[in-house]
Amino acid sequence: MVDQSVRKAAELLKQGASMLSESCPVCNNPLYKLRNGEIVCPIHGKVIIAKDEEEEKRLKRDLLLDSLEETLIESMTSISKRVKEDPMDSDALLQVIRYLDSLERLRKIRSGGRGSEPAR
Numbered sequence: 001m002v003d004q005s006v007r008k009a010a011e012l013l014k015q016g017a018s019m020l021s022e023s024c025p026v027c028n029n030p031l032y033k034l035r036n037g038e039i040v041c042p043i044h045g046k047v048i049i050a051k052d053e054e055e056e057k058r059l060k061r062d063l064l065l066d067s068l069e070e071t072l073i074e075s076m077t078s079i080s081k082r083v084k085e086d087p088m089d090s091d092a093l094l095q096v097i098r099y100l101d102s103l104e105r106l107r108k109i110r111s112g113g114r115g116s117e118p119a120r
């Protein structure tokens with residue numbers, strides 16, 4: 001993992017990118033500024049740098065919600081296979097419902113936090 005980021009960083013420098021003093025909010029690797037102005041992490045690719053603490057919090061929260069949503073959907077996919085194999089598997093069905101519920105909550109949090117739109 002470390003090796004990979006070092007290699008990628010070297011590659012970025014070769015392309016004319018410059019290392020920034022800021023680090024990636026996710027992995028803490030130094031960030032690089034490409035010649036077109038884009039800021040990238042050697043591991044995560046394009047990164048948006050927060051202008052202030054408030055924005056940083058929001059960005060971190062968005063990242064967390066994104067990965068949470070991904071996990072939920074992945075888990076739901078495997079459980080939905082179980083339901084397909086055995087539609088009477090009430091345990092699996094219950095889990096699907098729980099996941100759907102979590103996803104709905106997640107989306108509510110996401111839209112509620114974006115400001116202008118009132119939470120429904």
Ligand SMILES: [Zn+2]
Nearest residue numbers: 024027041044
């Ligand atoms: Zn990163």
